[in-house]
Amino acid sequence: MNEAAALPADHDLLGPPERLHPLYLLTGLGQALRGAWGMLAAGAYFAAQGSWLIVGFMAVLFVLLSVGSLYLKWLKLEYRVGAHELRIDSGWLNRTSRVIPFDRVTDVDLEQGPLHRLFGLARVKLETGGSAGGKEEEGVLHTISLAKAEALREHVRARKGLAPAAVASATETEGAPLFSMGSKRVLTAGLFNFSLAVIAGLFGLSQTMGDALGFDPFERQFWIDLFARSGPVRDLIMAHRIGAAVAGSILLVLLGIGTGLARTLLREHGFRLDRTGSGFRRRRGLLTLTDVTIPAKRVQAAILATGPIRRSFRWWELKLQSLAQDGGKGDHVVAPLAREEEAGNILDSLRWPIAPGSGTWLPVSRAFVTSFIGILIPAAIAAIAVTPFLGPVGLLWIVGGLAAIGARWFDWKRTRYALGDGALFVETGWWRHRRSIIPMRKIQSIDLAESWWSRMFGICTLRLGVAGGSGFSDHHVPALSRPDAEALRAELLA
Amino acid sequence: MTATAIPTDLQPVEPGYRDALRARAASFWVPLFVASLIVNATALADTPFSGIVPAVIGLIGLSGILVAPDRIYRRLGYAIDGRFLRTVRGWLFHTDTVVPFVRVQHIDVTRGPFDKMFGTATLVVHTAGTHNSIVSLPGLSPERAAEIREAIRSEIRADAE
Numbered sequence: 139m140n141e142a143a144a145l146p147a148d149h150d151l152l153g154p155p156e157r158l159h160p161l162y163l164l165t166g167l168g169q170a171l172r173g174a175w176g177m178l179a180a181g182a183y184f185a186a187q188g189s190w191l192i193v194g195f196m197a198v199l200f201v202l203l204s205v206g207s208l209y210l211k212w213l214k215l216e217y218r219v220g221a222h223e224l225r226i227d228s229g230w231l232n233r234t235s236r237v238i239p240f241d242r243v244t245d246v247d248l249e250q251g252p253l254h255r256l257f258g259l260a261r262v263k264l265e266t267g268g269s270a271g272g273k274e275e276e277g278v279l280h281t282i283s284l285a286k287a288e289a290l291r292e293h294v295r296a297r298k299g300l301a302p303a304a305v306a307s308a309t310e311t312e313g314a315p316l317f318s319m320g321s322k323r324v325l326t327a328g329l330f331n332f333s334l335a336v337i338a339g340l341f342g343l344s345q346t347m348g349d350a351l352g353f354d355p356f357e358r359q360f361w362i363d364l365f366a367r368s369g370p371v372r373d374l375i376m377a378h379r380i381g382a383a384v385a386g387s388i389l390l391v392l393l394g395i396g397t398g399l400a401r402t403l404l405r406e407h408g409f410r411l412d413r414t415g416s417g418f419r420r421r422r423g424l425l426t427l428t429d430v431t432i433p434a435k436r437v438q439a440a441i442l443a444t445g446p447i448r449r450s451f452r453w454w455e456l457k458l459q460s461l462a463q464d465g466g467k468g469d470h471v472v473a474p475l476a477r478e479e480e481a482g483n484i485l486d487s488l489r490w491p492i493a494p495g496s497g498t499w500l501p502v503s504r505a506f507v508t509s510f511i512g513i514l515i516p517a518a519i520a521a522i523a524v525t526p527f528l529g530p531v532g533l534l535w536i537v538g539g540l541a542a543i544g545a546r547w548f549d550w551k552r553t554r555y556a557l558g559d560g561a562l563f564v565e566t567g568w569w570r571h572r573r574s575i576i577p578m579r580k581i582q583s584i585d586l587a588e589s590w591w592s593r594m595f596g597i598c599t600l601r602l603g604v605a606g607g608s609g610f611s612d613h614h615v616p617a618l619s620r621p622d623a624e625a626l627r628a629e630l631l632a
Numbered sequence: 633m634t635a636t637a638i639p640t641d642l643q644p645v646e647p648g649y650r651d652a653l654r655a656r657a658a659s660f661w662v663p664l665f666v667a668s669l670i671v672n673a674t675a676l677a678d679t680p681f682s683g684i685v686p687a688v689i690g691l692i693g694l695s696g697i698l699v700a701p702d703r704i705y706r707r708l709g710y711a712i713d714g715r716f717l718r719t720v721r722g723w724l725f726h727t728d729t730v731v732p733f734v735r736v737q738h739i740d741v742t743r744g745p746f747d748k749m750f751g752t753a754t755l756v757v758h759t760a761g762t763h764n765s766i767v768s769l770p771g772l773s774p775e776r777a778a779e780i781r782e783a784i785r786s787e788i789r790a791d792a793e
Contacts, residue, residue: 222789234742237781239788242737266737266758276738276758461760605760 152220155227162281163208165253165261170204217279219290224264224277238277242266244436244461246291248429250284255427260287264294266461291431295416316418317473317484319409327475328402329395330448337394406474413487418458418472432470434488436460438580439604439613441469442481442492443572456481461606490575494558499565505595506550506617507543513591514539545569555615557629562602564615574613576604584627588620598623642709642720648750649708649771653701655746661693710769712780715787717757719769731767733787735759741777753777757784 171178177200184192215228223239247263254260264277279287319327407424417433439459448454456473473481482492518539525532548568556563562581565573583603592598600615600623618626668686676682703723711718717731740756747753754770755777772780 223785229742232742232744233748234740236738236740237785238738239785241788241791266760 152218152223152225155216155218156282158212158215158217158279159259159281159283160212161253161257161259162212163205165251165259165281166208166211167204168251168253170208174200174204219293224290226277226279236277238264238266240294243277243294245430245432246294247431248284248287248291248427250423250427250429252425254281254284258284260284262287262290295431313412315410316413316487317409317411317476317480319406319475321407323475324403324406324409325399326453327406328399330445330453330475331398331402332395334394336397337390340390340393402474409474411472411484420470420472430470432458432460432472436606437488438606439577440485440488440490440575441572442478442575443570445571446569448475449571452477454478454481456484459604459606485575490577491559491561492575494556494561494563496558499554499556499563502550502553502555502615502617503595503597503619503622504550505592505597505619506553507546509592509595509597509617510546511543512595514543550617553616555626557626562630564613566614566616576602576613578630580604581630584630586620586623586627592617596620600626642711642718645705645708645710645769645771646752646773646776647705648773649752650701650705652746652750652752652771653704654697655749657693657696657701659746661689661696665689665693705771708771712783714783717767717769717780717784719767729767731757731759733784734791736784736788739781739784741774741781743774755780 177196181193181196184190184196210230211228214230214233215226217224217226222241223237225235225237227233227235243264243266245265247265249261249263250259251261259281260283261281262277262279266276279290282290404424404426406422409422410420412419412421414431417431417435417437420428420430420432422428437458437460441457441459443455443457444453453475454473454477455471456476457469457471459469472484476484478492485492518536521532521535521539525536545568549566552568552571553566555565560579561575561577563573563575565571581602582605585601585603586598587601588598596619597617598620600618602613602615604613615623615626665686668689672683672686676685704721707723707726708719708721710720715733717733718729719731720726720728736757737760738758740758741753742756743753751773752771753774754768755772756766756768759765759767769780
C-alpha cells in the first residue's frame with residue numbers, strides 16, 4: 139500500500155466540501171419529469187379539453203416547483219472526498235450524512251445521459267452491495283464534471299490498492315477489448331429481444347381503448363382508412379374479416395420486434411468489455427453511456443443464459459453475479475450475445491472454467507417429472523369430471539395439462555449438474571435455459587429443502603447460498619435423490 | 633406492570649429521544665383527532681355512533697403520545713464492544729441485533745425535524761445482502777452517533793489493511 143502514504147494519513151481529514159455541478163438544475167429536470175406522470179396525464183387531459191389556461195398554469199407551476207426543489211437539493215447537498223471515504227451530506231428537513239468507505243465499494247459506475255455528454259458531465263454511482271438489494275440509491279453524485287468523476291474513480295481504485303498505475307495508463311492506451319459487439323451483433327441481439335410484453339400490452343390497449351383512440355388494428359375500419367388509396371388491399375380486407383385479424387397480428391408483431399430492436403440498440407450500442415488489472419470495465423450505450431467497473435475479486439458466480447430461439451443459433455448471454463447490482467436490474471451483463479467460446483474467454487480471464495473439464499454431467503431424478511404429474515392428477519380428475527358439462531373448455535384444460543407435462547419433461551432433459559475444476563455447474567430449464575457456474579469457495583451456505591410432497595417421491599432440492607445477486611439469481615439443483623444430495627453437499631463442503 | 637429494564641450491559645439512548653417520539657406521535661395523532669372531530673360533527677352527529685370515533689382515536693392517540701414513547705425508550709438499548717454494535721429493542725416484538733463492524737458497507741447518520749428539535753440523531757448501518765440489511769439505532773446524541781461512526785470506520789479500515 140505505498141499509494142496510501144501519498145494520501146493524507148489522518149483519517150479525519152476529509153477534502154473540502156464540494157457541491158454538484160450547477161447544471162444539475164438542468165440534468166435533474168428529466169428525472170423530475172419522469173416522476174411527474176400524473177401531472178403529464180392531467181396536462182394532456184386538459185389540453186384535449188382545450189383548457190390551455192390551466193395547462194399553462196400547470197406547466198409554470200411544475201417548472202417552478204421542480205426547479206425550486208432541485209435548487210434546494212443542490213444547495214443542501216455537499217460531498218467530501220476523503221482519503222478513505224466519501225461523505226455525502228444531503229437533505230433539508232431530514233438531513234442525512236452518509237459515509238461510504240472506499241474499501242467497501244464494489245464498483246464505480248459512470249453514467250452519461252445525452253445532456254451529460256453535451257456538457258461533459260457524468261453521474262457517479264458507488265455500489266457497495268449494501269441496503270436491501272439495491273432498491274435504494276447508495277452513493278450517487280448525480281451531476282459532476284467528467285474530469286472530477288474520473289479522478290474520483292481513480293482515487294477509489296488507488297485506495298483499494300488495485301494496481302492504479304496500470305489502470306491509469308490503460309485508459310490512455312487501450313489494448314484489444316476482451317469482448318465487444320459490432321452494430322451487426324447488436325442488431326442480432328435486438329431481434330432476440332423480441333418483446334412479448336409490449337405485444338400483450340398493445341393488444342390489451344387496442345382492445346380496451348381502441349375505439350376511443352381510433353386505433354384498433356383488429357377492426358376492419360382501421361385498415362380501410364389506412365389503405366384508402368390502395369384498392370386491392372382494401373378489397374381483401376373488406377372481403378375477409380380474418381384479414382383484419384391477421385394484419386393486426388402482423389402489425390403487433392412488428393411493433394414488438396421494433397421495440398426490442400430499439401431498446402437493445404439504445405442500451406448495447408458500442409458494447410465493449412475490457413479486462414483491467416483488477417477486474418472488468420464495461421462501456422455501452424447509444425444516448426446514455428455507462429461505464430462500469432467490476433472488480434474480479436467480487437465476482438461470486440457466473441450465469442450463462444439463453445432462450446429457446448437463441449439456443450438454436452448457439453447464442454448465449456453471460457452475466458456475472460457480484461455483491462452489487464447492475465443499476466438495480468440484477469446481475470452484471472458482461473456479454474449480451476456471445477458464442478460459447480467468447481463467453482469462455484471472458485471466464486478464462488478470471489481463471490474460471492465454462493464447462494467441467496474433469497467430471498461429467500449428471501442428470502437429476504426422474505421424479506422431477508413424476509412429482510409434477512402427481513400434482514396435476516387432482517386437476518385432471520376435476521377436468522375429466524366437468525368435461526361433459528363444459529365441453530370444449532374442459533378439453534382445453536386437458537390439453538393445457540398435457541402441454542405443461544411436456545414442458546416439464548423438456549425441462550428435465552435440460553437439467554443436469556456437474557462438479558469439476560473446483561466449481562459446481564448447474565444447468566436448468568428448457569424455455570429459459572441457464573447454466574450457473576459457482577466456484578466452490580464462493581458458496582456461503584447449502585440448504586437441502588424438501589416438502590412433504592417431494593419426500594413422497596424421495597427427492598429434495600439443493601439450494602446454494604451465494605453472496606450478492608437478487609431473487610433473479612437463485613442457484614439450485616432440483617430433484618436430487620436424498621443420498622445424492624447429501625453426497626453432493628459433502629463434496630461441496632470438502 | 634413494572635417494566636423490566638434493558639439488560640445492564642446495555643446503554644440507554646438519550647432521554648431527549650422520548651420527547652422526539654412524543655412530538656412525532658403528536659404530529660400524527662393530533663391532526664387525525666381533529667379530522668375525526670370534524671367527521672363526527674358533520675356526518676355522524678345524528679347517528680347512534682356519535683362521539684365514538686373521536687373517543688377511540690383520542691384514547692389511542694393519548695396512549696401513543698403519553699405512554700408509548702416512554703416504554704419504547706426504556707426498552708431501547710445498545711452496546712458497542714470494539715468490534716460489534718448490538719441493539720436491543722421492543723417488548724411485544726423483541727429484537728436483539730448484533731452487527732460486526734467489519735460487515736458494515738456504509739453508514740448514515742440522519743436527523744429529521746424532530747431529531748433536530750430534541751437533539752437526537754439516528755445511526756443507520758447498511759450491511760451486504762438482501763435480508764435484514766439495514767440496522768438503525770435512533771435516539772443517539774449527534775456526537776455519540778459520530779463517535780460510533782468513527783469507530784466503525786476505523787474498524788473497516790483495519791480490516792482492509
